[in-house]
Amino acid sequence: MLRMIVSGEKGDMTKIEAIIQTSKLEPVKNALHEIGVEGMTVIEVRGHGRQKGHTEVYRGREYTVDLIPKIKVEMVVADNMVEKIERAIIGAAQTGKIGDGKIFLSRIDEAIRIRNDERGDNAL
Amino acid sequence: MQYRLCRGVLFIVVLAFTSNLFALVAPEIGSGADVSARLAKLEQQTADAKSSADNAWMLTSAALVLMMTGPGLALFYGGLVRKKNVLSTMMQSFAMMALISVLWAICGYSLAFGPGSSFIGNLQHLFLRGVTLQPEPDYSATIPHQTFMIYQLMFAIITPALITGAFAERMKFSAMALFMVLWAFLVYDPMAHMVWGKGGLLNAALGGRFPTLDFAGGTVVHVTSGVSALVCALYLGKRVGYPNEAMPPHSVVLSFVGACMLWVGWFGFNAGSALSAGTLATSAFVATHLGSAAAAIGWVAVEWLRNGKPSTLGAISGSVAGLVAITPAAGFVGPMSALVIGFVAGVVCYLMVAKVKAKFGYDDSLDAFGVHGAGGTLGAMLTGVFASSVINPIFKDANGNALPSGMIQGNFHQVLNQLVGVAIAWTLAIVGTFIILKIVDATIGLRVTTEHEIQGLDLSQHGEEGYYWEVST
Numbered sequence: 161m162l163r164m165i166v167s168g169e170k171g172d173m174t175k176i177e178a179i180i181q182t183s184k185l186e187p188v189k190n191a192l193h194e195i196g197v198e199g200m201t202v203i204e205v206r207g208h209g210r211q212k213g214h215t216e217v218y219r220g221r222e223y224t225v226d227l228i229p230k231i232k233v234e235m236v237v238a239d240n241m242v243e244k245i246e247r248a249i250i251g252a253a254q255t256g257k258i259g260d261g262k263i264f265l266s267r268i269d270e271a272i273r274i275r276n277d278e279r280g281d282n283a284l
Numbered sequence: 285m286q287y288r289l290c291r292g293v294l295f296i297v298v299l300a301f302t303s304n305l306f307a308l309v310a311p312e313i314g315s316g317a318d319v320s321a322r323l324a325k326l327e328q329q330t331a332d333a334k335s336s337a338d339n340a341w342m343l344t345s346a347a348l349v350l351m352m353t354g355p356g357l358a359l360f361y362g363g364l365v366r367k368k369n370v371l372s373t374m375m376q377s378f379a380m381m382a383l384i385s386v387l388w389a390i391c392g393y394s395l396a397f398g399p400g401s402s403f404i405g406n407l408q409h410l411f412l413r414g415v416t417l418q419p420e421p422d423y424s425a426t427i428p429h430q431t432f433m434i435y436q437l438m439f440a441i442i443t444p445a446l447i448t449g450a451f452a453e454r455m456k457f458s459a460m461a462l463f464m465v466l467w468a469f470l471v472y473d474p475m476a477h478m479v480w481g482k483g484g485l486l487n488a489a490l491g492g493r494f495p496t497l498d499f500a501g502g503t504v505v506h507v508t509s510g511v512s513a514l515v516c517a518l519y520l521g522k523r524v525g526y527p528n529e530a531m532p533p534h535s536v537v538l539s540f541v542g543a544c545m546l547w548v549g550w551f552g553f554n555a556g557s558a559l560s561a562g563t564l565a566t567s568a569f570v571a572t573h574l575g576s577a578a579a580a581i582g583w584v585a586v587e588w589l590r591n592g593k594p595s596t597l598g599a600i601s602g603s604v605a606g607l608v609a610i611t612p613a614a615g616f617v618g619p620m621s622a623l624v625i626g627f628v629a630g631v632v633c634y635l636m637v638a639k640v641k642a643k644f645g646y647d648d649s650l651d652a653f654g655v656h657g658a659g660g661t662l663g664a665m666l667t668g669v670f671a672s673s674v675i676n677p678i679f680k681d682a683n684g685n686a687l688p689s690g691m692i693q694g695n696f697h698q699v700l701n702q703l704v705g706v707a708i709a710w711t712l713a714i715v716g717t718f719i720i721l722k723i724v725d726a727t728i729g730l731r732v733t734t735e736h737e738i739q740g741l742d743l744s745q746h747g748e749e750g751y752y753w754e755v756s757t
Binding site: 183186206214215216217218225227229 | 528747
């Protein structure tokens with residue numbers, strides 16, 4: 161109970177999920193490091209939005225690959241960083257063509273550092 | 285009673301056997317007049333037996349050398365690229381196995397080994413005309429000419445395949461194919477002819493003008509491919525993202541398996557170059573093995589000192605560097621010289637790859653120049669130093685007595701001859717490759733589009749993936 165009061169900053173954290181082209185991971189990572197983002201989680205994903213897939217042919221048999229490999233970058237940050245991060249990701253990942261990906265934002269209730277039980281945006 | 289019976293039977297059997305033997309031998313003893321005919325027959329049988337023995341080793345060697353390209357080199361290079369380019373890289377090696385073989389049968393062999401000018405063979409063996417199952421005494425007196433031809437083909441295959449390491453991950457497949465066809469005619473065939481062909485300018489065994497010692501292809505294979513690789517890397521430019529983006533090998537495991545196959549296959553490459561199964565093959569085999577071992581130690585030692593850790597990739601790269609450097613020397617040098625050559629090659633090639641490449645900033649993606657160009661040049665020069673007439677009396681005076689081979693034996697001139705061979709190989713590789721690149725660039729274009737390069741060559745060039753993604757069900 162006490163902890164909840166102390167951590168009082170509940171709700172001022174945002175999760176940023178950016179789905180980007182695989183080739184844009186390095187530029188995005190660099191852009192984020194430049195503006196001081198310290199942590200991120202990167203996941204190899206497959207999926208599609210409006211981008212069409214491609215076909216592959218093995219011994220005359222055609223396979224349609226419509227789930228395209230993408231990279232998802234996830235990070236939870238203090239709210240005051242969100243806009244800077246959006247700009248950085250768009251700046252680094254945009255080519256202007258279909259398939260550039262999307263960014264999703266959502267609110268985060270709590271963050272806890274397992275090592276020492278720190279809470280709130282201190283734990284980020 | 286039983287005992288007696290047994291003895292009786294035994295006696296009859298022994299009698300029957302010996303009388304049979306006598307019957308076999310007796311008539312020949314009886315007609316002693318044609319001893320010479322029998323002797324000739326015996327000699328023929330001995331020659332046939334030797335021929336069979338040599339042929340068995342040479343066919344085995346040919347197969348071993350093919351194994352160096354596929355799967356050896358294909359795995360070695362395939363593991364070093366990013367996973368989106370694994371198939372295209374392997375395909376480049378495999379394409380040589382098909383393409384160069386057909387060219388070789390049509391005219392490549394003739395241009396390399398036909399008796400022509402000092403620089404290139406003639407068209408006497410066009411479509412393998414005259415390449416029979418009888419030996420060709422100038423090249424190899426004991427094996428069928430066709431065995432010699434197919435063995436040499438395996439060298440012609442792996443040499444261009446080595447170059448592919450320099451332009452990995454960015455050259456169009458069509459451009460690569462056209463480049464290699466032209467390269468075989470313009471660079472490989474002339475160089476092979478000069479060093480190994482009848483009447484060749486550099487041929488040490490058949491009285492060339494500048495006798496260059498190159499037992500298994502230090503200049504013909506490694507200098508030409510390595511230097512051409514550098515020209516390709518410079519002409520094509522860097523891969524998108526190089527050197528800022530990390531491009532580590534996607535599977536050192538594949539490279540490891542490939543490198544070990546290269547080591548084994550190299551016994552066919554070097555010991556096979558004796559063109560017989562005799563003692564010279566053994567000598568080359570031993571030198572090859574020791575050169576590779578020492579080079580692995582040399583590379584890893586420097587790496588360990590500089591980076592604090594001995595790496596797997598360093599160990600296998602070192603062994604390949606040693607194999608490259610010992611290639612011209614095996615068959616001319618003793619075991620201890622091989623150790624020295626190998627160790628030096630391991631250290632030098634490491635520095636080429638880790639220091640020199642970074643300093644100049646060229647993108648020799650898989651270090652074809654750093655290992656084959658540098659290692660080949662080093663090996664060719666050191667062959668002039670360490671070659672010994674005790675191992676291989678290649679130079680003889682009018683009475684057939686062996687003359688000194690290398691510098692250590694007092695033949696200082698040999699280092700100059702080696703230099704001539706190396707200089708010609710460098711020049712031919714630079715000029716030839718540059719011209720071919722210009723031609724291909726002007727006609728069909730060399731590089732894939734940036735978009736295709738980012739997508740990866742497996743998909744953009746071949747419509748396949750090395751590691752197809754599927755959900756386990």
